[in-house]
Amino acid sequence: MAQTATNEKQRQLAQESEQKRVTTVLNEIKQQLTAATDKLDLAQQETHRIELNYGDNTKVNITETDDRMETNAAVQQQKNLVASSIESEKILTRQVQVLKDLADSPYFGRIDIDEDGQKDTLYIGTATLQNQAEDFLIYDWRAPISSIYYNGTLGPVTYDTPVGQQKVILEKKRQFFITNGEIKNMFDTNETVGDEILQTVLGQQNDEHMRNIVATIQKEQNDIIRNTTSELLVVQGVAGSGKTSAILQRIAYLLYHARNQLDADQIILFSPNRLFSNYISQVLPSLGEKNMRQVTLAEFLTQRFSGLKVESLFERFEKDQHSFPEMAKQLHRYKESAAFMTQIRNYVRQTDDHVLAFSSIYFEGKPFFNKTEIQKIYSALPKAMLPRDKFLNTKNTLIKRLKKRIAKDALSDEIQEAVSLLNEYQYQTLTAQKQFDSGDAEFNFVARALVRQRYQVIYDAIYNDYFMDTYEEYCHFLAQCPPDFASDAIWTTMIEQVRNDIEAHKIHLEDAVPLLYLRDLLTGSGQNHSMQYLFVDEMQDYSAAQLIYVKHAFPNAKLTLLGDSAQDIFTAEYHPSDFIHEITEIFPKRKIALFTLLKSYRSTKPITDFAKEMLLTADKIEAFAREGHKPDYYLCPDQMQALTQVTRLTNDLLQKYPTVAILTKTTQAANQLYTALKVDHPVTLISDQDRGIPKGILILPIYLAKGLEFDAVVGYDISQKTYHADGDRDILYTLASRAMHELKLVGIQAPSPILMNLKSNLYHYHEVTPISES
Numbered sequence: 001m002a003q004t005a006t007n008e009k010q011r012q013l014a015q016e017s018e019q020k021r022v023t024t025v026l027n028e029i030k031q032q033l034t035a036a037t038d039k040l041d042l043a044q045q046e047t048h049r050i051e052l053n054y055g056d057n058t059k060v061n062i063t064e065t066d067d068r069m070e071t072n073a074a075v076q077q078q079k080n081l082v083a084s085s086i087e088s089e090k091i092l093t094r095q096v097q098v099l100k101d102l103a104d105s106p107y108f109g110r111i112d113i114d115e116d117g118q119k120d121t122l123y124i125g126t127a128t129l130q131n132q133a134e135d136f137l138i139y140d141w142r143a144p145i146s147s148i149y150y151n152g153t154l155g156p157v158t159y160d161t162p163v164g165q166q167k168v169i170l171e172k173k174r175q176f177f178i179t180n181g182e183i184k185n186m187f188d189t190n191e192t193v194g195d196e197i198l199q200t201v202l203g204q205q206n207d208e209h210m211r212n213i214v215a216t217i218q219k220e221q222n223d224i225i226r227n228t229t230s231e232l233l234v235v236q237g238v239a240g241s242g243k244t245s246a247i248l249q250r251i252a253y254l255l256y257h258a259r260n261q262l263d264a265d266q267i268i269l270f271s272p273n274r275l276f277s278n279y280i281s282q283v284l285p286s287l288g289e290k291n292m293r294q295v296t297l298a299e300f301l302t303q304r305f306s307g308l309k310v311e312s313l314f315e316r317f318e319k320d321q322h323s324f325p326e327m328a329k330q331l332h333r334y335k336e337s338a339a340f341m342t343q344i345r346n347y348v349r350q351t352d353d354h355v356l357a358f359s360s361i362y363f364e365g366k367p368f369f370n371k372t373e374i375q376k377i378y379s380a381l382p383k384a385m386l387p388r389d390k391f392l393n394t395k396n397t398l399i400k401r402l403k404k405r406i407a408k409d410a411l412s413d414e415i416q417e418a419v420s421l422l423n424e425y426q427y428q429t430l431t432a433q434k435q436f437d438s439g440d441a442e443f444n445f446v447a448r449a450l451v452r453q454r455y456q457v458i459y460d461a462i463y464n465d466y467f468m469d470t471y472e473e474y475c476h477f478l479a480q481c482p483p484d485f486a487s488d489a490i491w492t493t494m495i496e497q498v499r500n501d502i503e504a505h506k507i508h509l510e511d512a513v514p515l516l517y518l519r520d521l522l523t524g525s526g527q528n529h530s531m532q533y534l535f536v537d538e539m540q541d542y543s544a545a546q547l548i549y550v551k552h553a554f555p556n557a558k559l560t561l562l563g564d565s566a567q568d569i570f571t572a573e574y575h576p577s578d579f580i581h582e583i584t585e586i587f588p589k590r591k592i593a594l595f596t597l598l599k600s601y602r603s604t605k606p607i608t609d610f611a612k613e614m615l616l617t618a619d620k621i622e623a624f625a626r627e628g629h630k631p632d633y634y635l636c637p638d639q640m641q642a643l644t645q646v647t648r649l650t651n652d653l654l655q656k657y658p659t660v661a662i663l664t665k666t667t668q669a670a671n672q673l674y675t676a677l678k679v680d681h682p683v684t685l686i687s688d689q690d691r692g693i694p695k696g697i698l699i700l701p702i703y704l705a706k707g708l709e710f711d712a713v714v715g716y717d718i719s720q721k722t723y724h725a726d727g728d729r730d731i732l733y734t735l736a737s738r739a740m741h742e743l744k745l746v747g748i749q750a751p752s753p754i755l756m757n758l759k760s761n762l763y764h765y766h767e768v769t770p771i772s773e774s
């Protein structure tokens with residue numbers, strides 16, 4: 001008893017002393033913030049002044065050549081001034097924001113170390129802070145030495161430095177929970193990062209945006225975040241294990257360590273949907289970093305097909321719910337396989353008599369370069385040449401012919417007359433400040449420039465490879481590679497279908513990627529060489545062909561793939577279950593680092609224990625020990641009763657949480673439920689066009705909730721008729737694992753057999769009596 005009192009007294013003294021330090025550091029932050037804000041004000045005034053000046057200094061005089069050149073130099077100088085002034089403003093804005101963030105919670109960790117007999121105490125926060133004397137008051141969580149906080153238990157530890165590994169003895173590790181400059185809680189821990197603070201963080205209510213996890217990064221997550229050596233990093237992690245969190249902190253880490261070589265624009269994340277993009281959009285800014293680029297696969301593909309509607313994963317999933325014959329399944333699998341992409345690579349390496357499919361280039365409604373003319377150029381090239389080289393040669397010939405036409409047409413009476421009718425401004429613009437030996441030379445130059453301007457559309461068409469008929473070429477390729485399992489008739493019908501779809505300006509998902517790959521390989525286009533890192537979230541939703549294509553599109557990027565084979569909603573029917581193995585086959589030459597995350601943090605223990613039992617791999621998932629209610633299942637006799645039950649549940653949950661999500665299996669089901677509920681209740685239907693999640697009651701299909709989480713989830717129509725197939729396990733698992741604190745499920749008439757096979761102690765089962773009986 002006396003011992004406990006002494007310990008408590010010591011703890012209080014320690015907290016008081018730590019609070020004193022917090023206050024001192026806060027004073028330093030406040031001073032620096034005032035100074036930085038003043039500097040920012042000055043910088044803003046300066047930018048404004050230069051911009052105002054800009055107009056006066058750059059009044060354009062286009063008639064006198066000398067004046068014009070002078071004006072250009074002045075414009076350039078002003079532009080440089082504005083650019084550098086904006087750049088300093090940016091740096092100062094970032095500095096002010098970082099200091100503001102620190103002012104609320106300056107740090108979250110402390111380590112006491114002994115390095116070769118020299119003792120040191122370090123505090124770790126979201127950014128570095130130094131005082132006038134250049135002492136480190138706070139170390140950035142990404143600094144090499146900070147890794148001790150995440151990785152080490154007390155005793156000897158090592159950490160990586162730019163000059164090799166360093167050994168120290170870790171003597172104390174302390175965690176803080178500080179808000180509004182006040183220590184709310186503080187723990188000494190021997191674990192890597194202790195459970196106490198994590199309990200608090202995970203028990204909080206969901207936010208509109210995902211939060212950063214730097215204060216509580218777990219050891220296995222830290223390994224992912226700090227890995228800079230692997231070319232291909234694969235994270236297979238169970239639902240809620242922090243995959244998305246880990247990669248966002250990883251991006252912040254990479255940006256910090258390559259400040260001068262890496263810009264956020266050189267990092268691209270393929271995210272599952274727009275809601276998700278918005279949900280994670282605040283994590284990097286909260287760490288003082290700019291967001292990376294984000295794109296969904298559908299957006300990425302659509303951008304590459306001008307004028308063609310690409311089927312989305314969602315559309316395909318919805319369609320597959322209605323009809324999904326075995327042959328269609330096999331055809332999908334075939335066209336989405338790595339082997340199919342290899343066939344494309346082989347196809348473009350064939351040297352034979354085949355002439356690529358071309359289209360005429362039109363100008364003002366008439367063919368300018370006729371298709372047969374283009375075919376002739378191509379056919380005249382040596383047979384041994386690769387199609388890609390022949391294509392490039394053809395392109396160059398077309399450009400040469402265009403130039404000849406320009407030179408010829410420039411001499412025509414029509415153009416000569418048009419030149420003489422140009423006004424002074426138009427004329428000067430066309431001469432582009434060039435010096436000429438004679439008046440004739442100048443006149444001819446202007447005439448050619450005028451024709452060139454007219455024919456710009458033709459040049460663009462050649463430049464953008466519009467003279468190649470990629471669709472026809474794809475059909476030709478398809479005709480060459482029928483699979484063993486399909487009859488000629490089936491394969492020919494499939495090709496006809498592709499043609500018809502293209503005529504109707506649409507394309508199926510399984511054709512989109514092979515088609516782009518074929519086009520890129522033949523035309524030597526479609527690659528972005530500047531992207532340095534490529535992240536793919538929810539990789540289980542990607543086919544092998546899609547992964548190969550995405551990698552092809554960003555050839556210099558290091559790749560990080562993350563996903564969960566158990567959340568295989570869309571592709572359970574086509575994918576081999578072992579996609580990690582598949583990845584090693586897709587990228588055989590790459591150095592792969594595989595990380596597995598098995599601990600689930602999002603949901604309470606009862607929810608995770610319930611969700612994981614739906615999977616055959618349940619024993620591999622470990623729940624974080626956070627207490628809560630067991631899930632409830634309500635079996636209703638009919639739809640009317642189910643609607644009443646859903647209303648009752650959501651209203652109850654809304655008393656406790658700002659957001660309650662009702663998840664359905666399909667969009668159609670979400671629409672129907674919305675129509676039924678909206679009459680009496682304020683509910684919001686979320687579609688794949690939405691970018692944000694409002695508060696209140698939401699209805700959305702489960703695949704749109706991928707990567708998201710909600711305080712409370714109500715699963716609607718968890719019935720025999722809706723969830724009975726084996727592939728439905730993954731969908732139910734994904735649904736259940738979206739809930740952080742509470743999970744309710746409502747079934748109609750007969751319960752889903754997947755649920756009935758679970759141990760009955762994992763949830764509460766209720767039979768709702770018909771209204772007339774109650």
Ligand SMILES: Nc1ncnc2c1ncn2[C@@H]1O[C@H](COP(=O)(O)OP(=O)(O)OP(=O)(O)O)[C@@H](O)[C@H]1O
Pocket residue numbers: 198201202211213216217218221237238239240241242243244245246564567601602706707708709737
């Ligand atoms: N180390 C951590 N500290 C605090 N919170 C964490 C930690 N790791 C994960 N979380 C929280 O757990 C939840 C799930 O994390 P996240 O969304 O990153 O997981 P995920 O593996 O991508 O999930 P899913 O595959 O189900 O979409 C989030 O609320 C996240 O903040």
